[in-house]
Structures are given as structure tokens and as C-alpha cells.
Amino acid sequence: MNRREFVALAAMVPGVSALSQVSGGREPVQAAQQPPFTFYSPLAEAWYRGGEYFTWTSTTENNARRTVEVFYRSFGRRNNPAIVILHGFRSSSFDFRELIALLEHDYFLCALDFPGFGFSDKPQDGYSYMLKDDARLLDYYVREVVGLASFHLLTHDRGVSTGLAFLGDYLDAPRRDYEITYHFLSNSGSFLPLANRPEGANRILHPVQGAEVIEEVRSRPRVIEGDPLAVARADVHAFNDGLGAELYLVRYQLERAAHEDRWLANLTASPVPTALFWGVLDTSNPVRIANHIWMEHMNAREPESSFWLLPTAGHYPQLDAPQAVYEIVRTCLTGRIPSPEDENAFMSDLAAERTNPASPVYVGRSHIRELSFPGAVQYSPAGY
Secondary structure, eight states, X not given: OXXXXXXXXXXXXXXXXXXXXXXXXXXXXXXXXXXXXXXXXXXHHHHHHTOEEEEEEOOOGGGTTOEEEEEEEEESOTXXXXXXXXXXXXXXXXXXXXXXXXXXXXXXXXXXXXXXXXTSOOOXXXXXXXXXXXXXXXXXXXXXXXXXXXXXXXXETHHHHHHHHHHHHHHHOSSOSSEXXXXXXXXXXXXXXXXXXXXXXTGGGSTTHHHHHHHHHHTSOOOOSSSHHHHHHHHHHHTTTHHHHHHHHTXXXXXXXHHHHHHHHXXXXXXXXXXXXXXXXXXXXXXXXXXXXXXXXXXXXXXXXXXXXXXXXXXXXXXXXXXXXXXXXXXXXXXXXXXXXXXXXXXXXXXXXXXXXXXXXXXXXXXXXXXXXXXXOOOBTTXX
């Protein structure tokens, strides 16, 4: 299939722009060191052909200034407000395809695959995949690649930790080259003590047992038919041997555990309006993590803050309930989040209008106050 046919195919796929709106990148070309890759999914193939690459020089000391090729895509009109999307572990920009289709008419969407994920390079010869390095990569991406003066930040899973590290650099910068205008966080293990880590979860972090786990998974056949989305995600993961890269990528949990308190504290200090939304069916990162983040770092903030639950979504709200995520984003970005004084009425109105069981549920701030009952009779143990 030639380039013209790919562009035509991309135009036919909902939510996929055939050509990037940003100039200066390079069209994707299969890396020379990789064997030819076979796509089984036209959705994944169209996504790949619609993207571009930029070169990133790692800032991690052990990587010794190595370079990797980073895949990215953009959608919508450049003069619209921008949203930068950060994906999570075992994920990629492709997972936001349906949400992007809902948002691209009103926003300029920028999504990338971090090194080790999606269609980006996935070196497996000692390369350290660090969250802090990805935060610096993100800074380079918004300044030098897509050139944004302001943007909203939408993050999921591992991308939440990258976004929080990035936020810390943003808050500490003596001079800012751009403005973060809204911050969205969704399901993540960003507070690992409350994550649901099953027995044996540390096997993959073990230098010997981890390789055994990868080989066990590698022995299973690749998904090449059936559910179109499952086939597409299998293609994206298999590109540049994403399974092999997992052995090194999974170590991000060690970095997250070392810095999670400090990174979450950035939320408390941040002046950026922030929304937290969570799929309640997530078993690996239960809603108790969201409750902790909200109560410890967001509930008492002065800047606009909101907490949402998605009753039919699991770990991947952007896949399980893209319409509900869209409703949250639009509510926040169109100035409809209530003040603390008005949120009880807002919650009641939202509940009264709710007809779709997948619709998001708003969780109000918790202000514990002394109760009074004006005009009521006095209570005493003897009676009223």
C-alpha cells in the first residue's frame, strides 16, 4: 500500500487525521535495524502513517546522551486551544483515538508515544526509561516540536507521574516559556502504597525472573484477528518489540515510589485548575488512590479543583467511556465547574439530568463543619 492509499485510509477512519497539522517532523519510516513489520489492523496502520517523528537526546546520566526517535500526532486546527495528551504503561497515543475524535473540532490535540511505547523507539540494550527524562522530553516537545505558548495537560496512568514531574519543573522554573492552563489526571498508581499489586507482581522487576515472565508472555500467540480494537492495540504493542521493552519499562515503578510524595505535593502547590477523574472498576489502581490524592492534595486547594467518578469505566476511561471523559473535559474547559458554595446544587442538578449510566458522577469538596438546626427543639438524652 502506497502513501496515497494510506492517506485515503486514514481519512476513512473516524478520529484519524490523515496528515499532521504540525510542520517540521519527519514522516514515519520503519527503523533500519528492525525487520519489516506486518500490520494486521488497518486502524493501527493508519495511525502510524498519519504520524511524524522527532529526535530526543536523553538527559539520563546512564544513557550517555543517546538519541531515540519519538512518534507523535496532532489533530484539529492550530488556532484552537491546545490539549497535550500523555499515555500510560502498556499504552500509547492510539488509546486516545476515540476521545480525540470527540475533541478535535474544538481543540488542537497533541499526542506522543514516549520512548519504549507505541511507535517510538524501544531500545533494549541498557537504555534507562526514566519518568524524569520523559518530563524533560515533554518540555522539549511543547517548546521545540509543536511550539505551544499555552496548553491543557491530560494525563493517564504512568503519564500522571510524568506530568507531575513536569509540573514540578514548571513550578520551579524562574522563567516559563509556556502556560499550563488546565491539568487532568486519571487512573494511575501514582500512590503505590494503595495500589492493588497481586502476589508475584515483583517478578518482572527481578533481574532473572523478569526475563522469564517476558518469555512466558512471548510464548502466547499475538492477537491478529477478532475485535478490531484488540488487534490494533496488539499491533501497536508489537511494533519494535514492545513486549521485550516491558522488561525495562516496568522499572518506572521504582522511580515513582521514590518520588511519589514529592510529585503529588506539586498538586497542592500548583495554581493550575485541576480535575481528577477515575474509572471505579479499576482493580489494579482502585478508587482509594483517587480518594487519597483528592483528600491529601486537592480538596483544600484554592485553585479550581474537581473530582469525578466514572461508574462504568475501568483502568482505561479513554477506552471504556470516551464520551464521559469528553463531558468532563468540556465541563471543565467551558467554565462550568461550580464554586465550593454552589457545588451541592450542581451535584443535584447533574444527578437529576443523568440518563446514561456511563455518565460521570461529580464528587464535591469535603468541608466538615459544625451542624446547627435553627428553630428545632433541643435534643437531650431524656427526649426532645
